[in-house]
Amino acid sequence: MTIAAPEVVAEEQETDKARGGGFLRYVLIRFLLIFPTIFILVTTVFFLMRSTGDPITAALGGRLSAADLERRIVDAGYDRPLLVQYFEYLGEIVRGDFGTTFTDGREVTAILTQYGAATFELVLYALIVALIIGIPLGMIAARFRDRWPDGILRVFAILAYATPVFFVGLLLKLIFSVQLGWFPISGRVSTSGASTLNRITNPTPFYLLDAIRLGDVDLIIDCLRHAALPALALGLLIGGVFLRLVRTNLIGTLERQYIESARSRGVKESRLVTTHALRPALIPVITVMGMQIALSLGGAVLTETTFEWNGLGFVLVQYMQARDFVAVQGIVMLMAVIVAVTNFIVDIIAALIDPRVRF
Template identity: 60%
Template sequence: MTILDPLTAADGAPQGPKAPRPRSAGGGFGRYLLVRFLLIIPTIFILVTMVFFLARLTGDPITAAQGGRLSPEELDALREAAGYNRPVFVQYLEYLGQIGTLDFGTTITTNRPVVEVLATYGPATFELVFYALIVAFAVGIPLGQRAAYHRDKPEDAVYRVLAIFWYAVPVFFGGLLLKLVFSVWLKWLPVAGRADVDSEIQMQLLPFRTGFYTIDAIRTGNPEVLVDVLAHAILPAIALGLLTAGIFLRLVRTNVIGTLATDYVDAARSRGVAEGRLLRTHAYRPALIPIITVIGLQVALLLGGAVLTETTFEWRGLGFQMAEFLENRDFVAVQGIVALLAVIVAVTNFLVDILAAFIDPRVRY
């Protein structure tokens, strides 16, 4: 039986069943954006909660940091003043309220607001992570492309072994090897620190310091200061960046090989397109989309590796400070630093998801 559409029945034209209306791309992107944004809250909540209760497994922060240094009476007085003698769940709810107002507490060992510690040492860590990402992109992506081009050949095997080696070697051990070779034996690069004393003095004379040494070095107007800052950043960036470069190498290799096996690449190959052009034009760019989607996870990995990297190279950032706070059992400071890193990782993943949705609309649905 033929169903006539009332709008066209007067014309006598038979109409079949209506096709489903396609979803609006804008609506799909809006829903995708809202869901990804709402995921930031539980991510931060879970990380902060885990750190809070794990820190409490050793007792209250006052006893952990000052136990053995103060008398029991003094410890009791400090615990009562800080509110650590109340039930843990009550302390937890108050801590969540403090974080909601961007109050991360006060360090026990140095009596400084945690926000001040974050503002002072945060730029150093972010600068190191930025340089490490540059190393990861510059090394991992081209080598992954070459490994795919030479698939199942000895060169491919070498690249795959390198990727596993870079990921498996501990960051501190790789950093020590780099220092031994390039600083001690060859004397090409500085051993540790973020800059020489002379460069530090020139940057301190600036009316306002950003904490990002590269920016501050440029603002001094002295090229020697900039060269010195970049020289100090090379080895830490390589030690930390190779960790992620191995992941990028294997990811690019796998995706390029998969793209080369698709029908449209076979069609281009049948038209006589050279293999080199196929790799650059048809296979390379689509293979970069998965790289974008995992950048957020790699930022989390780099921030975690920054603790060992900064300790190895005496790079005074959040990782270096966190190692000192852990040694002194100052869990209030550790909680604040981890909370900030959780916010950074969550926001980074959100921004990366948005970028991936613009590049590949399929991820919106």
């Protein structure tokens, strides 16, 4: 048995400490970057919204007399200098107060809680669909590189992320809802399912979670059937990107020397793909997943409108049409937080998988 010299042991300990310190420093930097990202987006949205005038005039200008409109503007403080309003708005955000909508008098916080949960569910379903589509098909494309399965899958990937998500949604509704009648045409749950959910004590804004709490199999199936087509429409968009990424990175990994050595020892090609090459090829997919969250939130606006899925995208369109800038600012703020936090989590996962990312 060989015993390492004390100098070697000390050097290894110092290396481990340096790696641990590098990881903690990486986490801290990535966490601190969340705040300027949100600050820049909130500031941009605030001034862009106010470039057309004050929110009250924009939302209620055609429905109030000049005297009533002026009184409400003064009461809300929108007659003050823009910078004063801006810093007051930042202070309210820090306190967790996002204001009250002008068109229906609802607390923006309540809107974010209710509709944000619906969007979270849709994006989660879409990511599951994207991973189910992208990873296996990307592996098949890499395995049969430059052969007919690869060609078909590459065309499929291009069509998946290039076709507008609302067109895919309408096509899915026409085929699977109108013609075949397999899935509901719109909504998050059926009327009977909504009645059941309304009877729950202390309900959450997550329909599927409440259905699981009840242990109602029919209600669970009802929620999943309503989510199937919206998730597929949005998941295809992201899945096409994942397919291309997995294919490209698997091909690069399969050309590395250690893969060639395993191949020369008679290891089957399918085992090389699934066992030896897949994990390194998934690192870029995980890294890009944060950006895909932002893409899916943008796609959720069109998907939710197409399927009348009552999420942030659906209600955002309604408040934008009503020119209710207070609600729009709150919704965009939440989306910015979701994207920033998701990218932070993805960065940490990528650093844990691949230590080179930390440095």
